Amino acid sequence: MILTIDIGNTNIVFGVNDQNEWLKIWRIQTDVAKTADEYEVIFRSLFNSCTICKDKITKTVLSSVVPSLIRPFKEMLGHLLGHAPMLVEPSVYDKLPIEILSRDEIGTDIVADATAAFVRYGGPCMVIDFGTALTFTTIHKSGKILGVAITPGLLTALKSLTGNTAQLRDVQLVAPPSVLGDNTIHAIQSGIVLGFAGLVDSMVARTESELSEKLTVIATGGLSSVLQNISARIQIIDENLTLDGLKYMADHLYELKTQN
DSSP: OEEEEEEOSSEEEEEEEETTEEEEEEEEEOOTTOOHHHHHHHHHHHHHHTTOOGGGOOEEEEEESOGGGHHHHHHHHHHHHSSOOEEOSHHHHTTSSSBOSSTTTSOHHHHHHHHHHHHHHOSSEEEEEESSEEEEEEEOTTSBEEEEEEEEOHHHHHHHHHHTOSSOOOOOOSOOSOSSOSSHHHHHHIIIIIHHHHHHHHHHHHHHHHHTSOOEEEEESTTGGGGTTTSSSOOEEOTTHHHHHHHHHHHHHHHHHHHO
C-alpha cells in the first residue's frame, strides 16, 4: 500500500492507495505548532478507525508547502511506519514526465497536480487548484509547464472580507439565487462565488488567447466543486488530482529516489 501526504497551508490531505484504489482519504487542519508525536497520534487513530494496517504501507510520498512541518513529519513517519518518506523536491523533477520551470520556487503541490493532469488528460491543459491560494497552472502538449498564475483562494478572500469588516459575516460558499444580492448573505455569495467564476473563466480565455489554442481545464482542491456548473470553462472536477500525482511518483520514482 502507498501513503501519500500533501501538506498545505490550511489543510493536510493524505490517503492510502492499494492497487490503484483509494481506500481512504483524510483532510485535517494544518497546525505548525503540533509536534511529531501529536501528528503520530492523529495518524495512528485514523488508521485504526478504518482498519488500515500501517504495516502494509510500503511506500510513502510527502509533499509540503509548509517547510517547518517537513522535519516533524519525516520523524513521525519514520517512527510510525518504520521507513522514511520520499520527499517531493527539485531533485526528483528531472525524472517526471513534465518539464518544470523555476524549480526552486514552484510549489510541490503544483508539480503533483501538473504531473497527474498531464499523465491522465494530456496537454495542452490547465489545472486550477482551489486551495488557500487559487492557482492556474498551464501545461503544454509537450509536458512543459508554461506558467502559473496565483490569486487568493475563495475561502481566503471570504475570511479577509469578513475579518476586516464590522458588519459582514461568514457565509456558505454556494451560488446565490441572483447576481443581484438582496441581503448580506446573497451579496457576499454573489461577489465571491459568481465573482470567482468570472475570474476563472477570464483567466482561461486570456490564456487560450495568448497560446492560440484550446485547453482542457481541470479543477481540483477542496473547494473545486463550488464552481461546478457555475464556471463556463471548467470541464473536469478531479478532487484527488494532487494525491494521484504523488502516487505516480511512488509508482515510478520511489526506488530511484530512496536509493540515492
